[in-house]
Amino acid sequence: MKIPTTLKHKPVIVAEDYSNIDGRLAYHTDAKGLSLGLAQWSDRGSLDISAKIWRYTGEKWSRQSEEMPLHRVLDLAIFLTSAMKYFREAYRFPKLYDPADPQIERIGIQGDAMTVEVCTDNERIDGDIELFSQVLSEDSELLGERLGILARMLRDMGY
Template identity: 60%
Template sequence: MEIPTNLKHAPVFTVENYDDIDGRLTKEETDTKGLSLGIAQWSKRGNYDVSAKVWRYTGEKWSRQSEELPLHRVLDLAIMIAEAKKYLQEAYQHEKLYDTEQVEIAKVALQGNAMRLGICTNNEHIDEDIKLFNETMRKDDELIGERIQRLKEALKDVL
């Protein structure tokens, strides 16, 4: 399915078969049909930004739930996934899968400051939710691990 080019986000690079590889979802189950990198919809003439977009299709029309993210946020999410995966590898050491006394799990230096990744203890269901998150990460380990490996290879080529 071709990604629309008549909307405000202007695709430059596209993956138009994302529904073939959308994690655990089959082509029939997913509404995510494509990904693109392009000119951000919020750009103004003379002041352009690039963004990544997840294109969702309801079966009848392109969805308003399609998301557009600045590239740095996409990378920040990738960093968060890697840090969470790394943390969960050792989480078994804690009764609740996290240290209730030390809920900050990573401090990633960025832009002269730091992105602080922590356990969301103001989630009233955190004890159950972290177990569910961990179980899902373990169940999807091959799926996520393959993508992390591909990202690692791509990063080696650009750094």
Template identity: 60%
Template sequence: MKEAVAPEHKPVVVAEHYEKVDGRLASNLDVKGLSLGLTQWGDRGKVNISAKAWENTGEKCSMQSEELPLHRVLDLSILICRSLEYFQEAYRHEHLYDPQEPVIDRIALQGSAMTVGVCIDDESINENIQLFSQALQDNDEMNSERLRALAKILKDMGY
């Protein structure tokens, strides 16, 4: 029997320095960033997009999963929605982003602004961003259905 190996998350869109944005927990050092990236699940090599909250365990960022406070789930939702909006127009850039200006947006939140940008620290970003964009397209129907349901619920709630 094969030992289960945790899939590697390769960040493409990141919100770094999240500890400054983290609501009432701002300046708490447990979560350093949020990211959307590529994850390869299973034996078939299919690439999927995953979200991740990067923890600081004192020595390095942890790959451990965790229960997320509700505001972090909402912050991840903001990161997802802003990224989806960005990728609708990303084709305008040769590499799907501008290497000279990788910041996508700064979103004001309690604590500080969340900076959303392309992860240019990744030496494979040009390849990974293409895979990320394709995975968004491949899952558009499923994601759009959920976004429409979320939009309706938010509207019904008065937002």
């Protein structure tokens, strides 16, 4: 399915077959494609580029399609890998976290830091964290394949 080029986001680089590899939803997803292009929020004279996940309802392109600045895509990857790293050792805690110290890590970015922590404001955190850990474990092969590819590509680029 062709990603539309007449909408506000202007695709430059596309993956129109994303639905074939969308994790556990592969071949049964409304996320049909990915694109990198000119951001829909760019004003005249000011350009930003963004990543977009294109969703299709079966009848039309969905308003639930998501567009993110590229730094946010990377921030999400950093955030996810921090959580995955944490859950490799979380079994050491009876509740999979330390209620007295829920902070996982502070990651220095852009002169400040992103604090990654367990959400103790969630009144059901004890059950939810167990479910999260279970799903993360079940998806380890799916995520590991992607992380391996990302690691290889970053090494190839000199990072």
